[in-house]
Amino acid sequence: MNFSIAGKAFKLLLIAASLLGSSIYTFGQTNIAIAPNKMNVLYIGVDNPLSVAASNGSDEKVTVTVTGGGGTVSKLGSGLYNVQVTDLTDECLVNVYVDGKIAGSSPFRVRSLPAPFATVGGYSSGSKIKADSFSSQPGLGVFLKDFPFEVRYEVTGFTFTVGDDQGNIRTADCASALFTPRAKQLIDQYAKPGEMVTIDKIRVKDPSGKELKIPSLVYYIQ
Incomplete structure (x- = not known):
């Protein structure tokens, strides 16, 4: 102009x-x-x-x-x-x-920028997700709700947790936004209808490089 x-x-x-x-x-x-x-x-x-x-x-x-x-x-x-x-x-x-x-x-x-939220496949924490839909997801996404700027966050790590067939807790630590091969193995093997999975210890970096911890996610597999 x-x-x-x-x-x-x-x-x-x-x-x-x-x-x-x-x-x-x-x-x-x-x-x-x-x-x-x-x-x-x-x-x-x-x-x-x-x-x-x-x-x-x-x-x-x-x-x-x-x-x-x-x-x-x-x-x-x-x-x-x-x-x-x-x-x-x-x-x-x-x-x-x-x-x-x-x-x-x-x-x-x-x-300051508002606190971001994590998601798997666009589903908010507490959602019910079909097993095949959850298993097809590559990892986490991070977004700001109702915010006018496009802000890029880098996921630096999180822990995936699911129960096995004997009721034991299985975990996989991931060092990026993507599920590791170990996490994918647990998802394919144990993320079945009726099970609950959690994703916690989620860490992200904002555009300035500051590392943030954001709320955990819980999903119910159908």
Whole structure:
């Protein structure tokens, strides 16, 4: 988007800014719109895209900075920026300058990513799964529920547990998102209708490399 937006494109960004709860300012004859591309929150450990428009400022005259939250900003293209933050706060400001003079600032909150959930085949913990459906799954998936960003987590390990025909507990430790050959063997041999399987000690790394422990999973085999 070009910063010299005097007509339709600038009006569209003003509408988007209003809907997203972001800020619109007037500096002299220049209107400024600061619109978060996702929501009015910046998240630690991920890219936070931001659109900034000035009605009377060409691309080279507009500068964007961030104060608070350990924020840094990089320009991705005309009117499009990426903000990264490191510190929790309710007082982070995105500042827009035109010709070196402050034209407006928009407040943001900085938050950690919400806790992710693990799943096997998209089934939530406590679900009943047919034996053949469970045995066909390659391992775990990790997701964030109702979250606007696409966030990639790395599963670094988990423990699979199932009871055998004599009532003994059989376990297999897995060092990635995939079931190991040992785990697959236990699934094929013992994950039969009427049995319960558990997956616990689930460990994942978020995009910043921080390791997290997330809730265990329980499935009932049909």
